[in-house]
Amino acid sequence: MPSLGRTLAARILLAVLGIVVVTLAVGFALFARLTSQTADTRAIEQASGIAVTLGRVPQVAEEIVRGDPSHVLPALGSQVRTATGASYVVIIDRTGVRYSHPNPALIGQRIEEPVVALDGLVHTGIDEGSLGRSANARAPIVDASGRSVGEVSVGILESEVGVRLNAEVLDIALYAGIALALGVAASLLLARAIKRVTFGVEPAEIVALMQEREAMLHGIREGVLAVDAKGAINVLNDEARRLLGIATTGLGGRVEDVLPAGRLRRIVTGELEGTDLVAVTDEHLLVLNRMPVLVAGRNAGWVVTIRDRTELEALVRQLDSMESLSTALRAQEHEFSNRLHVLSVLLELGEVDEATRYSRELQAETALASEEIRAHVGSPVIAALLLAKMTVAAERDVVVRLDPASRLAAGSDDDLPVVTVLGNLIDNAVDAVADDPDSAGRHPRGEVVVRVERTADALELTVTDSGPGIPDDRLDDVFLDGYSTKEPRGAMRRGVGLALVHRLVTRAGGTIGASSPGGARFEVRLPVRVHEGVS
Template sequence: MRTKKLSTQITISQLTILVCTVAIGFALFAGEERHQLDRQYQGEALAIAQTVAGVPEIRAAMEYGDAGDLVQMVAERIRRNSQAAYVVVIDRDGVRHSHPNPALVGQPITEPVEALDGHTHVGIDPGSLGASANGKAPLYGPTGDLVGEVSVGILETRVTGHLLAELPSFALYTALALAVGVAASLLLARQLKRSTFGLELPEIAALLQEREAMLHGIREGVITLDPDGRLTLANDEARRLLPTRDLQLGVPLVDVVPPGRLRDVLSGAIGGTDRVVLTGDHCLVVNRTPVSVAGRDLGAVITLRDRTEMEDLVRELDSARGLTDALRAQQHEVANRMHTLAGLLELGDREQALRYLTETEGLAAERADAIRERIGHPLVVALLLAKTTVAAERGVDLVLTEESWLTETCPHARELITVLGNLVDNAVDAAAAGPPPARVTVDLEEGPDDVLVRVRDTGTGIPPDAAAHIFDDGFSTKPADGHRHRGLGLALVHRLTRRRGGSITVSEGPGATFTVRLPQSQRAASTPQRTGAPS
């Protein structure tokens, strides 16, 4: 069976409700109008009864007992003039002295004489002539004694005729109200159809189910905003990735996300695609896409991709590539030495060959020993040796200052690897692109309160307009290489330093000097004494 369209269902439902409501209202009005007419005619009947009760001839005839046909004659004249159904004059014993049916004159009534209590009475009287709106008034004689009652009735058929005469006008008003309701229903159905973009109920339900399955099944964070920037949806992954867990729907996004680059990207203050943002725990790739349907602005959809593990792998690959470059550089250097040595041996100059071999080996050993004398931690030593070889291949002289000193038990060795590696790589790039002679100077000093890392280069320095953004996520003065996201190295160093309670600063030049201080909160219990003088 084919399901009716949503607009048709809404129209039919509203029309049914309108018709039922109007019909009930019409019935209630008709009933109330009938009661009102009954009260009106009962009041009219009572007024006639009171008029008859005030006629002097009737009062005297009823008190003195010489009524004869006078009461019947006067009562009938008043009945005809007032168009009442009956005017009945009754004595205290319940005997009729007037009636439209002359045969009933002198006959007693079956019900008690109500007006003997001295009060007027109204109601619906079934009567011998049919149901009627009745009014009863007490009848007093000339001396003031209560001698009977006057009962006047107006047939209900007259009341019904009056009601039927009024109903057509009310039916017209009802029909007009129903027509307005039908028009409003059609307009509402049309508006709802526009609001649902023509989708029917089964389609809307299917879309909702598919949306819930998709949002909670994908491994990307999804956030939707309305045109006013209020949060309308956030899946589980988005709540996990964002630094705030209080993502309440209906609240502006800027009120739940702390100030910073993340909020600027999410709100659209910073545009572009694949924006990289670092939070306390994650490296996110954020995309914000405005949404509009049929020319209407519906807000925006924001996707969050967690690239933390990928970026870690990329940096590990970069480290491996750096070691590979170092080994390759050493291979070239060794190959050159072997060629020189082979040439000397071919010339038969064994003494010169031995002297050359001793000198070259001594220089490499002397360089390694010079670093080991100042740096006690083997991981830092290995990093500096590798970076020295890579820098030399690029024509950059990497120098460790004589004041440098780092113990083997330095509590920040792993952090130093990340900090020093990123700073040296940037410094080598800057020095290689700067004026000769290209040099990078590294200063590592471990004190009682903190560990100092200072890296200086001879490059062109940090541009004045870039100094305020040098540690922002995704900001870089280097051109994009098309393979990886730029602007993460210094941001990672900044985040790591701040998380460890340290500080990082950069000079304005010439060249650039980055200074990092890491507090010695995790310093080892015992620190070996310095055993050698710097060479």
């Protein structure tokens, strides 16, 4: 359990309190300053009004001129001070003698500063007088002729202004307390709402989860691609970017904008449904699984896992070929054993001439197919491929033969994927013939004709079979990933061979086409480079 200072609620509470307190403190300081300035201004205006009014009272001027023999002015000043709330009201003659003062001991004494209001003007300001700091106003005392005979000094002490200010500050403090309480309540509600959205996970735990998530996503060997409900990619690890061939980050982009049109995009978007769906790219054979993501019962998008099965699929196909070849070799082993037994018995019986003749027949039969292929195909690799395919096909009662019009010189297949392309096409043709239910009971079940020819600028491969052919409305689909009319055999996936052939041919700059004149017919054209020095 995280400590109080580290919980989300505590952090939000402290942040809100800090903001509120700082805001209130700054606001209070500004308010106090403005209020103080306003209070001083108001006090000066009040003092000025009192001084001007009292200075224009005829009795005051008359008593000043007569020297106030009846001592009327002290009582008058006291009455005015009491009535207006001023801190002091001092009446002074032209010579600076005080005729009224809150402190009776100072009445009759001269002031230390000059009498400034004799110029007929009102002088205001903050005065450091005998009673303390005050807002002060000095107005002239004018007689009937308009002559200044003295001045009235009225002041409002700072303590009096402070009392008024304190009364207003209490109201401000009350409002600040209410604002602080509202801030605390809002912060608690906000923290609760955030924790509800984050499923009660604290910020430190969220950071740890994010770090673990990034380490996991970029550390696994499988590609992971996550798409939100709007179709935008929000998770794409390094392996997925490598397998899908996405050079840019891809994050935030829509699937339709990041992936090219085709089977791969249809699987990611969910147009094609199923488990372990196969897609072939220019570089990889991929197996994809798409799973929807539901959060609290609502659709939050989907996650696609991507596995690279290129090497594994190649090994499975090689193993399948080796099994087929080993089966053919085992059958031939029995046949050769029978032939050896015949030769052994003929020699034991002393039929040397018959044994010699029989041996020559076997040799001629064995060498016939090899010599026929080598007469038309100069490339030893392709010749060996054709012989191997003939042997394997024979065990499935299918005849593979080379078209007599084939012509291929040695070296014509350099830098071209001829073996892979031709091998896959022959395998597909043999499967189509051997699995054709209409050929059951016939011997042989059918044949596959291979034609290989080198023209001036291209290598042309043609594979034709006598199988059931391809429906006219599916001729454009035979090269799509996953399309197949055959049942899966073992761990080898169907619908991959022709897609791989198509990509190999396209990558080499060639073309491949399919037709169905009777059985299936595939025509491949691979451009060849003319080497220097060769015309």
